[in-house]
Amino acid sequence: MLLNISFKVVSLLGVCALSNVAIANEPHNPLSSVDQYDRSEFVDVATLIPTALFDIRYFSGQNFVGEPITGYQAAKCLLHKTAAEGLAKAHTQAQKAGYNFKIYDCYRPQRAVDHFVRWVNDEADTKTKAAYYPNLGKDQLLGGYIAAKSGHSRGSTIDLTLTDAKGEELHMGSLFDMFDPLSNTDDPRITEEQKANRYKLKNIMIAAGFSPYSMEWWHFTYKPQAYPNTYFDFVVQ
Secondary structure, eight states: OOOOSOOEEEESTTOOHHHHHHHHHOSSOOOSOEEEOOGGGEEEGGGTOTTSEEOOGGGSSOSSSSSOOTTBOSSOOEEEHHHHHHHHHHHHHHHHTTOEEEEEEOOOOHHHHHHHHHHHTOTTOOTTHHHHOTTSOGGGTBTTTBOSSOGGGGTOEEEEEEEOTTSOBOOOSSOTTOOSGGGSTTOTTSOHHHHHHHHHHHHHHHHTTEEEETTEEEEEEESSOSOTTEEEOOOBO
């Protein structure tokens, strides 16, 4: 999607622990280390792969926070053009194998990550515990699952799964965004069918230039990242 409104990005350079404290306590992070980039480098993935299924969870309340997330003003998947082109190649291979993509999240504004951090620090809010983190306390979610900075904010990371030709999700052994070792790609408790399905997705994505994340079977990052040291904060619209 071509957008002609200027936006802010936050560089890793000069960001320190005090900045992370500010992120945790404010709805929008007003860091002073800001540069200007061309938003036309980001594209709406639906324009490249219109036959994919889009279930952008953070635009809705169907997510681990239990409400729409700050920074999502549309149910769109935005990616840097290099990652989007790689995803289009992966989608072609998935279709050749008889599958389709269902996409949950793509570019994620820094303000959305700030929303996650506020949620994880609110110990009284546990309404989604049974579905998304049944075996962990919120204090165990920081770090491996939720952090003050997300690779999604760089524009080259995507969360997705595979569906069959009818649009039914393949059995993967855990929900998207389930914070539990069960979501680790090689967790020994999943069935052989579930492991095979995870590896179908993993192998398709790796062949197209994406790197997996062992703790989350749905999470892949295109390499090399266009902006490996930058966290963008423009809204999804």
